[in-house]
Amino acid sequence: MNKKRNHIKKQCVMCFVLLSLFFVLGCSNTKYLPEEELLYTGGSVTVKDSAINRKDKKALETEMKGLLRIKPNKQFLGLRPKLWIYNIAGEPKKEKGFRYWLRNKVGEPPVLFSKVDLDYNTSVLRNFSENRGYFKTRVHADSTVNNKRVTAEYTVLLKKQYIIKSVTFPDDSLKMSKIIARSSQRSLLKVGKPYDLDIIKSERERIDARLKERGYYFFNPDYILAKVDSSKGDHEVNIRLVIKDEAPVKALTAYKIDKIFVYPNYSLTNDSIVYRKKEIKQYKDFTITDTANTFKPRIFDRAIYFKKGDLYNRKDHNLTLNRFVNLGTFSFVKNEFKISDSIPKTLDSYYYLTLLPQKFIRVEVLGKTNSASYTGSEINVNWNNRNFFRGAELLTFSIFGGADFQLGGPNKGRNIYKLGAETSLTWPRFVSPFNIQGNSEFVPRTKAILRYEYQKRTALYALNSFNASFGYLWKENIRKEHQLNLTDITYVSPNHVTDEYLADIQKDESLGKVIEKQLIFGPTYNYTYTNTMQKRRKNTIYFSGELDLAGNITGLVTGADVKKDNEKLIFDVPFSQYVKIKTDFRHYLKLGQESELASRLIIGAGFAYGNSTTMPTSKQFVVGGTNSIRAFRARSLGPGSYVVPETTSDYLPDQSADLKLEFNTEYRAKLFSIVRGAVFLDAGNIWLLHADPNKPGAEISKNFMKQIAVGAGVGLRFDVSFFILRTDLAIPLRNPSLPDGQRWVIDGVNLGSGSWRKDNLILNIAIGYPF
Structure with a gap:
């Protein structure tokens, strides 16, 4: 009984505090107003017309209210916190310092009623109504004063719509x-x-x-x-x-195309230069003035959709400009059409192209930390040539290196070092024995990559990784994108495996997968659809579908079947054979000008067969970490209800599986200035497709929903235009590694306990949004 009374007392105190806060913040905003000034708190619009149904009338009133000028101070839960901050900050003595920042960047000055023009708003509402067919509309404006606050009321008397x-x-x-x-x-x-x-x-x-x-x-x-x-x-x-x-x-007059002139070395600072005859070349329908012989002429044939004699049309006009921009070699593209002097009713087309620097170096330095207590940095040095074969090809050569230091926990001192190089060549066309022509505004690309990486884990092992791929990237339009790798080859070989690690493999066989030699090759395909660039839409979506086929044709031709002791080797290494599918669907619901609800659903499945009994570790699914279920450390969740043995708890978690189901949702809103806030909920897990005696509870079953992990938290995002720094603080609500019936741990939340916070509060720091 006493506990119940105490609970009621706490609720009463909380209500009193909240009411007091509302009263103090509300009253304090008006006492700072200049004498004889009133605080404008907003306007309302009432439409009077019996012929309009209630729903349409409400929509019309909302639309008209949005036309009113000026806007009142921003509100939150009925309060005006930005105005309150402006008032309590006071007048700064100089235009810098904390007080100036607080008042002018975080705060917001009062919107005075003296600045509101009722006649102007009346005219705007009348014009809007008549433009919608409500001719001879009448609008009346009035205002109501209450304790130095003023609201404006507009009554719109509509006639019958035409x-x-x-x-x-x-x-x-x-x-x-x-x-x-x-x-x-x-x-x-x-x-x-x-x-x-x-x-x-x-x-x-x-x-x-x-x-x-x-x-x-x-x-x-x-x-x-x-x-x-x-x-x-x-x-x-x-x-x-x-x-x-x-x-x-x-x-x-309808015009046709006559001459086509191209200036690939056009200078914005000197457009009156006189060209010599040898600098002017004729290629098909194009007159090309290339002073430095920069490009092969055929590149313009691919980019320009107009041909001599074609009827002018805006579609080909825009396609040509977009193609020049998408080549990635020009900083400025200018186009002019002039009436031809030689043939009546024709246009001469001029393309002025200003080059970007052909060769450049970019250096990237990255600092990072993750929920697995690793802190480190990475440096990438990229050398680029934008026109390697004089056909707008992009050659990139990169060297990179980094280190992740384990500064705490059981893995302290077991640092990770990596060093590597990568070279890639991208052609702005389909490189194929067949003539493939696209009609998209986006230039199709063919890309070849060679990559080597050496990774060293202190006191454990090192891995050599080689990768080569060749494929195509193309966009149908701004919403649909495809990527097809005809071949993607990965070879991984271990070395410097320590006796300590070999001994631990005897205790847990799953550790041996990490240092197995791997040979993975086959085609991959990715399809992406998004309309998130359409800012005016209330609902936008993003969808990505991936298909990974490894060793399928080779396995079929050779008759590989490891279950029948017929394992096939290439260069003394068994090749992987599997099918992997992954889908990533995201939905964004705009709730207001500065707020939205973002949700994501990931479903993935991989099936090993033929020459493999399990998927390669590098190709399996993982969950947890900064961009996944944030209440659990990276790669430490699952599979299923599997619990990692204490004998391997000293190692960095690396729990992976064949199946994945994950759902995330978060509410995002702007708080002030560059600071945005979020409240989120994450759920999901991974599972093995087949039972593993060394991992009890890891396989998928009909009761898989009982093994779903759930986490929640809050976050701050600092948007400084060129990047977003994200901090998310999360706690687990449901832990599938606990015994059935004890997995919901929300009752055990104890923020006042230091030991609880150490074990359950997970801080994630990252760049960019999680999805």
Whole structure:
């Protein structure tokens, strides 16, 4: 009974504190106002029209409210914390220091009612309503004062909305009028729909875009006049589209392409240079003025979609410009069309291309830490040549090295060192025995990579890793991207394995997988779809699907079957044979101007067969860490309910498996200035496809949902434009390694206990968002 009373007392105290906080913050904001000034707290719009249903009226009021100027101070839970911070910071003595930063960067000055123009807002609402077909709208404005706070109220009295009765397109003898008429079925103006000025503007732009595809380069939407007649019918309008009489002759003329000039070494500082004859070359339909013989002429044939005699169209115009930009060799691309002097009704096309530096070096230094108590750094030195074979090929040679130091925990002193080199060559086309032509605005690429890496784990072992790949990357459009590696070869060989590690393998056979020789080869394919670049959408998605096929054809041809003692070797190494699929789906729901709900679902599966009984460790799935389930350390979760034996607890966790299921969701919102906050929930696990006697509880079963791990936490993200520093603090809510029935550990949360915090609070520091 006493416990219950104490609990009620605590709740009452908490309510009192919150109410006091609301009162203090609310009152304190008005006492700082200048004399005779009032704090503007916002405006409301009430639409009065019985003909509109409740849902549409609410939407119309919300849209109109967004048009009001100016905006009041930002609120959070009914309070104005940014204004309160501005007030308590006081007037700084100089334009620098903490007080100046707090007042002007974190805080926000009061929005005074004297700055609000009621007549202007009234006019805006009236014009908006009439543009939507509510002609003869009346708007009234009023204000209400309460304790030095003012709200503005706008009442919009709508008349009956006008409906489109008929739409007529140009019917004169011009050729373009016939083109417009043939596209009338795609018109945005529909009979029976409400009159809307924005739709009329969009229809003019649609017609202009249609004409641009038919050679009318000099036409623009302003040459189309929409004549609206509302004198006939009951709240109906007749819309007649006509070509303005003042439209110039060249706007009414369809043009073809004549000469095409290309200047690959164009200088922004000196565009009046005189070129010598030997610097000017003719290649097919192009006149190329390449003063330094920088490029092979065929590169322009691939980039420029226009040919002599082609009818001008905007699609090929934009495709050409985008292709030049995507080649990656030009810092500036300029295009002009001029009426030809030689042939009537034709255009000469000019492309002025300013080069980026052909060769450059980039140095990257990275500092990092992870939840496994490793802290370290890495340096990458990249030498690049943007035009290696004079065809806009990109050659990159990199050397890299780094060290991760174990500064605490049972692995203290077992540091990780790595050193390596990589070279890659990228062609801006499909390198293939077949002639593959793409019509995307994005340049397709062929990429070949050679890579070597040496990794040393102190007092344990070292690994030599070789990788070679050859494949294609191409984008259908801005949303869809493909990557196909025709071959991706990886060879891993161990050396300097210590006696200590060999002895520990005798205790736990799974440790031996890490130092096994591996030969992995086969094609890989990745497909990505995203519309997250469309900022105006409330819902956006990202999807990535990966397919990895290793040793499948070789295994089929050789008849490899390790289960029948028919293991096949290449260079005395058994090759891996498996199929692996992974999908990554993300959804972003915009909740406000500066807030969103982001969610991710990952499903992966790998199946080893033929020449392999298990997937290579490097190709298996893992969970935990900064970009996964953040309440568990990297690679330390699962498989299933498997518990790592104490004999191997001294090693860095490296728990991997064949199947993966993971779900993450987090609420993100801007707090102030560059600081953003997040609240997140992560869940998931990994499993083996087949039972392993050395890992009890690791295999998938019908009760796999009982083995799902759950973690939650909060985070801060510091957005400094060119990168985002992320800090996430997480705790486990459900631990599948505990006995069944004891896996929910939320009741054991004890933030006041130092030992609990040491074992359960996981701090993740990373660059960028987790998804």
